[in-house]
Amino acid sequence: MTSTPVALNGTALSLDFTNGSVATYGTDAQKINGTKRLLWTGNAVRDGLLKYTGTTNDRDPILTRVGGTVPTATANGYWPEDHTLDGVVKYTGISNDRDPILVNVGGTIPTATRTEQLP
Numbered sequence: 001m002t003s004t005p006v007a008l009n010g011t012a013l014s015l016d017f018t019n020g021s022v023a024t025y026g027t028d029a030q031k032i033n034g035t036k037r038l039l040w041t042g043n044a045v046r047d048g049l050l051k052y053t054g055t056t057n058d059r060d061p062i063l064t065r066v067g068g069t070v071p072t073a074t075a076n077g078y079w080p081e082d083h084t085l086d087g088v089v090k091y092t093g094i095s096n097d098r099d100p101i102l103v104n105v106g107g108t109i110p111t112a113t114r115t116e117q118l119p
Contacts, residue, residue, distance in 0.1 A: 001025040001118075002015070003023040003024055003025050019036070020037055024117070025119065028117070040104050040116075041100050042058050042083050042100050043058055043116065044062065044080050046080070048115065048116045048118065049113050049114070049116070050105055050113060050115075059098050059101055062089060063091050071091045076088055081097055
């Protein structure tokens with residue numbers, strides 16, 4: 001979301017959010033990876049708060065999606081719990097969907113949270 005409204009008309013408009021040339025709404029609204037700006041990933045609960053631990057955390061829905069009892073199981077499809085966007089929901093292993101949540105809340109303090117940047 002841009003930081004200020006953008007007027008639309010009948011002409012196509014292209015905005016590149018990846019290079020920092022377009023100001024975005026909020027504080028720390030984008031994750032920086034090298035020279036690219038990205039969206040934050042991990043909010044499986046859709047409550048406006050990224051949480052790795054505690055009640056209504058975003059980690060537990062991943063385990064539920066893969067069946068709830070075998071953490072090495074996977075679920076194919078682009079589900080809300082597929083934070084890596086690879087078409088497979090994974091709770092454990094390489095390229096799992098749980099680790100990005102921890103990284104995005106700070107990586108070292110699992111009780112930390114990240115609030116979405118919405119008006």
